[in-house]
Amino acid sequence: MNYRHAYHAGNFADCMKHALLVSLLSSFLRKPSPFVVLDTHAGIGRYDLEGTEAEKTQEWRSGIGLLEQEGPESPLAPWLELVKKAGLPHRYPGSPMLASFMLRPQDQLICCEKHPEDKRVLYGLFTRTPNVFVHERDGYEALRALLPPKDAKRGLVLIDPPFEQTDEFKRLVEAVQTIRTRFPTGVIAIWYPIKHRTPVRTFLTALQDAGVRDMLTAELLMAPPTDPDRLNGSGLLVIKPPFGFAEQAEAQLARLKTVLGAHDYSVTQISPE
Ligand code: SAM
Known part of the structure; x- marks a missing residue:
């Protein structure tokens, strides 16, 4: 438990994760029925x-620090509007604050830290x-305790671990299986680091081999993934x-690549619906 996100807040990885998170959550707003976000x-x-x-x-200077001038036509604008609401350039919102901004009275956010x-x-x-609702508890253990959500049939589970443990990818594969059993209709979003390709490939292959569909x-990528x-x-x-997410992600990542001077980006359907 040495990891402190305050050292990394607003870096390129946060920008990518949070812009995509806002797109995912926007899709839940298309229907009036309640949804739950579980941020593990x-x-x-x-x-x-x-x-x-x-x-x-x-780190934020080569992330959110380069995005302050984005205009309203940018595919990143819906996220950046919330970042400004949270206090940019002094403060930067993490996933719970972004999600909280998007809740309607009938929706819920459950956070585990x-x-x-x-x-x-x-x-x-x-x-x-x-x-x-904020819980002091293990986010993986919470999946069994808090799913399926009591008050909604729709929801998003966001898993954004610090990757301090060497078996984090293995735990994520187990977590996906738990969520799919307990909350089969839920949308799942998992952030992962790309240092070298091999651990990421092993992780995604394990999920494909487990029969996980619609991934x-x-x-x-800020640089070629060759330095572990x-x-x-x-x-x-x-x-x-959700419907339309792939196109939104494509537009957002293309813009991030340009403004942040990234090496490459991709949006890939890795298992069929
Ligand atoms: N999701 C946040 C955001 O986007 O703003 C950043 C989360 S940060 C990458 C990971 C957090 O998980 C840290 O605050 C760490 O203290 C916490 N953490 C580490 N292990 C955990 C566990 N097993 N269950 C819940 N939280 C954990």
Whole structure:
């Protein structure tokens, strides 16, 4: 539990993950029936871009720092509007805050954060938001406890672990199987790092071999994935992507590639519906 997201908030990987998250959540707004978002590894919800952690790495400068001038016609605009609402250029919203902005009264956000100090900060952010619930608990264990959602038939499970453990990809394969059993209609989004291709390929193949259908990957590479000691890129695996998401992801990643000066991007359906 050494990982602190405050050092990385607003970097290229966050920009990719959060822009795509907003697109996924937008699709739930097309229908009036309630939806639930389960954010299993939630972090502190909002990050200080002027704090000591952000100052130390300056990672946000080559991420959100390059996107402040995007106009309303940009495919990134719906996400950037929420980032500004959270306090850009001083503060940057994490996944719980972005999701909370998109909830209607009938929807719910459930956050799990294992680090007690981070949970305390996150809890403080939502004391006046009645449909956001914050748990101090293991996000993987929460899948069994909190799914299927009690109050909605639709939902998104976001899994964004720190990848400190060497068996994280293996745990993710088990997590997908648990979610599919307990909440088969749920949309699943899993963030993963791309250092070298091999662990990512092994992860995705394990899911294909387990018969998981309707999987799409959206990836942004800042450099060729050949140096295993470097975060060369990042990906979002989406299981049961909503209608139109692939096209939105394509447009968003193309724009991120241009503005962030990335090496490459891709959106790929890796198993059929
Ligand atoms: N999803 C957040 C966002 O986009 O703003 C960032 C999450 S950060 C990458 C991962 C978080 O998971 C850290 O805050 C860490 O303390 C927490 N964490 C680590 N292991 C966990 C576990 N087993 N269950 C729940 N949270 C965990």
